[in-house]
Amino acid sequence: MKEEIEKIIQKVLKNLDINEVDFSVEHPDDNKNGDYSTNVAMVCAKSLKINLKELAEKIKNELEKNLPKEIKKVEIAGPGFINFYLLGEFFAESIKEILKEKEDFGKNKIGKGKKILVEYSSPNIAKPFTIGHLRSTIIGDSVSKILEFSDYKVIRDNHLGDWGTQFGKMIVAIKKWGNLDALENDPSPIKTLVDLYVKFHDEAEKNPELEDEGREWFSRLEKKDSEAVAIWQKCISYSMKEFHRIYERLDINDFDTINGESFYENKMGEVLEDIKNKNLGKESEGAFLIFFPDETKLNPLMITKKDGSSLYALRDLTTDKWRKKEYGDDIKIINEVGTEQSEYFKQIFEAEEMLGYFTKEQRIHLAHGLYRFKDGKMSTRKGNVIWLDDIINEAVSRASTINSDVSEEVGIGAIKFNDLKRESKKDIIFDWEEIINLNGDSGPYLQYSYARAKSILEKAKDENIKIETTVPEGWGTTEVEKLLNRFPEIVMRSAEDFAPQQIANYLINLARSFNTFYGNTKIVDKDDLTSPYKLAITEAFSIVIKNGLNLLGIKSPEKM
RNA sequence: GCGCCCGUAGCUCAACGGAUAGAGUACUUGUCUUCGGAACAAGUGAUAUGGGUUCGAUUCCUGUCGGGCGCACCA
Numbered sequence: 001m002k003e004e005i006e007k008i009i010q011k012v013l014k015n016l017d018i019n020e021v022d023f024s025v026e027h028p029d030d031n032k033n034g035d036y037s038t039n040v041a042m043v044c045a046k047s048l049k050i051n052l053k054e055l056a057e058k059i060k061n062e063l064e065k066n067l068p069k070e071i072k073k074v075e076i077a078g079p080g081f082i083n084f085y086l087l088g089e090f091f092a093e094s095i096k097e098i099l100k101e102k103e104d105f106g107k108n109k110i111g112k113g114k115k116i117l118v119e120y121s122s123p124n125i126a127k128p129f130t131i132g133h134l135r136s137t138i139i140g141d142s143v144s145k146i147l148e149f150s151d152y153k154v155i156r157d158n159h160l161g162d163w164g165t166q167f168g169k170m171i172v173a174i175k176k177w178g179n180l181d182a183l184e185n186d187p188s189p190i191k192t193l194v195d196l197y198v199k200f201h202d203e204a205e206k207n208p209e210l211e212d213e214g215r216e217w218f219s220r221l222e223k224k225d226s227e228a229v230a231i232w233q234k235c236i237s238y239s240m241k242e243f244h245r246i247y248e249r250l251d252i253n254d255f256d257t258i259n260g261e262s263f264y265e266n267k268m269g270e271v272l273e274d275i276k277n278k279n280l281g282k283e284s285e286g287a288f289l290i291f292f293p294d295e296t297k298l299n300p301l302m303i304t305k306k307d308g309s310s311l312y313a314l315r316d317l318t319t320d321k322w323r324k325k326e327y328g329d330d331i332k333i334i335n336e337v338g339t340e341q342s343e344y345f346k347q348i349f350e351a352e353e354m355l356g357y358f359t360k361e362q363r364i365h366l367a368h369g370l371y372r373f374k375d376g377k378m379s380t381r382k383g384n385v386i387w388l389d390d391i392i393n394e395a396v397s398r399a400s401t402i403n404s405d406v407s408e409e410v411g412i413g414a415i416k417f418n419d420l421k422r423e424s425k426k427d428i429i430f431d432w433e434e435i436i437n438l439n440g441d442s443g444p445y446l447q448y449s450y451a452r453a454k455s456i457l458e459k460a461k462d463e464n465i466k467i468e469t470t471v472p473e474g475w476g477t478t479e480v481e482k483l484l485n486r487f488p489e490i491v492m493r494s495a496e497d498f499a500p501q502q503i504a505n506y507l508i509n510l511a512r513s514f515n516t517f518y519g520n521t522k523i524v525d526k527d528d529l530t531s532p533y534k535l536a537i538t539e540a541f542s543i544v545i546k547n548g549l550n551l552l553g554i555k556s557p558e559k560m
Numbered sequence: 561g562c563g564c565c566c567g568u569a570g571c572u573c574a575a576c577g578g579a580u581a582g583a584g585u586a587c588u589u590g591u592c593u594u595c596g597g598a599a600c601a602a603g604u605g606a607u608a609u610g611g612g613u614u615c616g617a618u619u620c621c622u623g624u625c626g627g628g629c630g631c632a633c634c635a
Contacts, residue, residue: 026576033579039616078579079616124635164635198620215633261635284627287633297563312635340629342564345574369565370628389618402598426566427628432573434585438598441573441584452596459595483574493576508583515599560596 001488004068005036005084018044031482034075042080052080072107087543088476092533094485096469098540104546106232106491111152113328118144121252124161125260126170126235127191127386129246132338135368135428138419140336141252141553142500143366144477150495155256155327162236162260163315166197168218172210173200173230181232189238219309222265225437233239236260246388250412252553264318268310271318274355275303289528290351301347317350321357324374332362334498339367339425366498369427391415398436402444406557410444411436413554417443441508441555446545451560453542456518460535467539468532479513480537487544491551500552507548514541 005025013021023040041056050057054074063074063082070090075083098105121141140156142418148154173196174180183189204210221228247253281469286306292298296312303314323333334344345365353356396411402412418435419428438444459465487506494502517537546556 024576024578026578028579029575029582030579037579039578042615059594081579099573161635285632291633299631302632307633309633311633315635338629339565340635343630344635346564367565372628374603399627426573429572431572431585437585439584445584448598449597452599455596497576502576504626505583507576512583516601519599 001070001086001090001122002036005038007069008063008066008210009038009040009059010154011066012059013040013044015062016058018048023190028081028083031479033077033081035086036084037081038084038411039081040075041082045080056080056082070229074318083178084451086341086477088481091476091481091485092469092471094557095481095536095540097288098444098484098543099536102543103547103550105543106488107149107151107152108495109281110492110495111147111150113151113153113297114330115153115155116147116332116334117157117323117327118147118334118336119157119159120144120334121247121255122159122161122337123239123243124166125239126167126190126197127161127239128190128194129243131371131386131388131391134388134391134415135371135419135424136336136338137247137250137252138416138553139366139368139500142416142420142551143334143336143498145551145553146491146500146503147496147498149491152495155331158255158258159319159325160258160260162167162232163262163265163310164312165215165218165309167212167221167232167235169204169210170197171217171221171228172213173197180231182185183234183238190242193235195240205478208310214307215305215307219307221308230400249408250416251551251555259310259319261315261319264315264322266309267322268314268318271314271321271355272303274321278355280351280354282389290347290354292347292350292354292398298347298350299343301351313344313348317351317355317357320348320352321383330362332364333358333444334364334366335406336366336368339369341365342367364498366424368424371428371430373430394432395435397444399444400433400493402436402438403560409557410447410560413447413549415443416552417446417504420500421508423499423501444560446507446511446549446554447556449514450542450545450556451547452518453514453538453545454558455533456538457542465535466532469534469536470533472533475533478537479519480510480541482515483510484537484540484544487548494551503548503551507545507552510541510545510548514538514545 002025006489009023009025013019021040023038025036025038028034028037041052043285044050044059045052045055053076056415060074060076067074070086072085072087075085077083118140120143121133121137123129144154144156170193174193175185175415177199178192178196183192185337186192199209200214206213217228221232244253253362275290281303282291283289284300287302289302290299290303291300301313302311320333323331327369337345342365349358349360349363349365352361352363366392392412392415395415399411399414400407414435421441422428435442436444438448483506487510490502490506494500549556
């Protein structure tokens with residue numbers, strides 16, 4: 001419809017001999033101002049320096065000659081907007097469409113089947129799966145789902161942190177204070193490993209030589225020293241077991257590739273050569289780094305250390321080069337990583353452009369902010385990590401006060417929604433009351449609304465009432481109908497911006513309009529159940545909200 | 561010190577350069593003995609600050625203040 005209106009306006013402008021105008025057609029926030037609205041008159045009046053009101057009238061008159069049948073009327077309002085009001089039948093049509101397309105409703109083609117790789121989650125081996133990784137996991141999963149829904153060919157990539165100096169340190173700690181055999185029977189080996197790692201840092205403060213020892217063991221690992229490799233592999237197997245358990249619980253386990261950094265370890269030579277061939281690298285204080293043309297804007301990027309061993313940046317460049325070879329030159333890559341690495345990614349993107357690997361359009365750093373805590377209860381003290389399990393368990397236990405049968409779905413959904421409902425680059429103030437609240441802007445509220453709709457439909461089915469999309473007199477323009485109609489457009493925008501937040505906020509508005517539509521339960525009386533069109537809206541609502549929740553990775557239990 | 565990000569009701573968040581800046585929560589009030597009342601409705605309450613661009617600025621540019629993050633051998 002939007003496109004149709006744009007076309008008509010183009011035509012009208014042509015008739016009026018006005019060319020090249022950059023106008024827009026949008027939904028007014030307040031639907032008193034119509035279903036669609038255009039600023040075309042204001043924009044034209046400016047560039048043509050003519051009287052706004054006269055022009056608006058002229059355009060309006062011309063428009064009225066060309067209106068499609070779904071448009072009821074056109075009006076000039078406010079500072080010069082031209083507003084379009086649609087007939088109820090238009091919205092009833094989209095209800096029909098929703099009932100027909102079901103889980104496909106909202107799909108769009110903006111991806112045009114192109115490949116896009118989303119790197120997310122990426123926990124570190126032998127480290128806790130923290131709430132920081134949780135954010136990346138939740139956002140990455142949702143963005144992947146949204147892109148897939150929008151006809152992208154999505155490659156979900158879990159880039160495990162399984163390489164780096166930290167493993168040298170880990171090996172030193174295990175050898176000094178740990179016991180490999182005991183680890184084998186340890187019920188929670190990761191906790192033990194983390195304790196050892198913390199101990200390493202404590203000891204290293206008193207005794208800095210330990211750091212050198214750690215670097216040396218990492219160097220041995222890079223040279224495939226058998227003892228180092230054996231210990232390293234043990235760490236991986238303990239961690240992977242733990243990660244799989246967590247992904248299972250979060251219902252996020254459809255990664256296409258789980259290649260750790262170590263996978264790219266033997267491919268780094270090529271990249272080093274590229275850097276040398278293009279003359280981009282320079283030595284400084286024994287280390288090897290890339291300097292950027294404008295040094296005031298971008299700090300140099302270190303590639304290898306003075307002992308020759310690799311750094312994160314080299315492994316990342318190698319990873320991306322491999323991806324290009326594997327998935328094609330025109331692939332886009334999204335890294336879902338915290339905001340603290342913003343500058344680092346700028347360096348990487350610049351380097352990849354200079355190396356001729358990718359253009360900047362192909363590289364996206366989707367950054368997320370930190371978790372912060374309102375009450376000091378779960379704040380991080382030094383050396384005290386927040387374990388993801390503790391957070392999930394608390395969420396589930398709080399959700400069980402709502403309904404114990406589906407507390408797992410509700411608790412986890414609540415955490416996911418809390419993460420996805422806001423702009424991801426901003427920090428999250430973690431507040432349990434906000435997260436679990438059944439009435440607020442929360443996951444449970446959406447799930448509740450869905451269950452309510454399902455229950456109404458169930459009841460109607462028992463009473464043998466059929467759903468029909470014929471619009472009764474005076475219907476077809478309620479808030480909930482209008483919002484249902486907008487779902488595809490919201491999905492599209494959310495895919496363009498990689499922003500699940502837009503779907504999340506839309507769903508809240510939709511659920512609220514639905515609950516307002518039914519009012520308090522007293523109003524859901526016989527009349528409602530015998531109104532086949534009202535049931536059609538209910539059914540459409542249940543479909544859309546379920547599709548939306550799916551895109552956020554949140555389950556929709558039918559009973560709550 | 562330099563760079564990036566953020567300052568919107570008491571609190572947590574919205575608003576594709578557009579119309580009277582929306583929600584939730586908290587607080588006040590009303591519907592009211594529940595086929596889902598953990599509901600619905602009403603009310604109080606905000607763009608940190610100075611300048612600029614624009615027909616129009618929470619949004620863009622710029623100064624100030626406040627907060628977060630990053631800045632060479634970690635990832």
